[in-house]
Amino acid sequence: VVARLKGVSRGSLHVAVATTANYFITHLLAAFHREFPEVAINLSVTNRQGLLQQLQENRIDMVVMGEPPAESSLVGEAFMENPLVVIAPPDHPLTQRKRIPLKTIAREPFVVREEGSGTRAAMTRFARRHQIQITPAIVMTSNEAIKQAVSAGLGLGLVSAHTLELDLYAKRLQILNVAHFPIVRHWYIVHREGKRLSPAADAFRSFLVDNADSVWPAAAEAQA
Ligand code: PGA
Numbered sequence: 001v002v003a004r005l006k007g008v009s010r011g012s013l014h015v016a017v018a019t020t021a022n023y024f025i026t027h028l029l030a031a032f033h034r035e036f037p038e039v040a041i042n043l044s045v046t047n048r049q050g051l052l053q054q055l056q057e058n059r060i061d062m063v064v065m066g067e068p069p070a071e072s073s074l075v076g077e078a079f080m081e082n083p084l085v086v087i088a089p090p091d092h093p094l095t096q097r098k099r100i101p102l103k104t105i106a107r108e109p110f111v112v113r114e115e116g117s118g119t120r121a122a123m124t125r126f127a128r129r130h131q132i133q134i135t136p137a138i139v140m141t142s143n144e145a146i147k148q149a150v151s152a153g154l155g156l157g158l159v160s161a162h163t164l165e166l167d168l169y170a171k172r173l174q175i176l177n178v179a180h181f182p183i184v185r186h187w188y189i190v191h192r193e194g195k196r197l198s199p200a201a202d203a204f205r206s207f208l209v210d211n212a213d214s215v216w217p218a219a220a221e222a223q224a
Contacts, residue, residue: 011200012040016054017064019047020119020143020160021187025064032207039200049116055192061201062191066118076188080212083182084122085175087150087157100178102132109137109155111146123158126183147173
């Protein structure tokens, strides 16, 4: 792969990633940058709805997001799992329990992402499929804000495990053992159908697909 990519000496790369992908994509960008130091990198961070809009307006080479909508004229390739989990502060009584039933969880207040977030959409689909009601007590547009709020005791949270590396390590938050969790989604690298990718953009796409698991092993661990 590296030999094929060596032709990419310069150029620029405009990537937008989901607010949730922000946590691991920087590790991959760093590795890509070591390989291709002359490629200028531009990264923007927004939610799923914002990403779809940037693609639609052709303002971006590629985006990293959850599964693209089936009916869209977008091409996407899955490259890594994205497990969604329920989080609580370490002193919450539910942290002591195993296989917590969904109906127990549904009685708790939740701090959740905004409409337009892929995490929020996955939560809504999951609740519908399992016929439970998850009550959004508080809505926040940032994973960091949700984690702070949960840690402060405002409710349980539902976030991607990829946002949690440091918080688990620092024992600020704990993943609850809930029946039917994690909700397993996937990260996709997505571009418009028929889009002519620059050599730099194409190199990044291949790099991501080939290196996702090795560059950030924590992502693979979180899936286990
Ligand atoms: P987010 O994630 O919009 O919840 O940040 C993107 C996605 O899951 O598609």
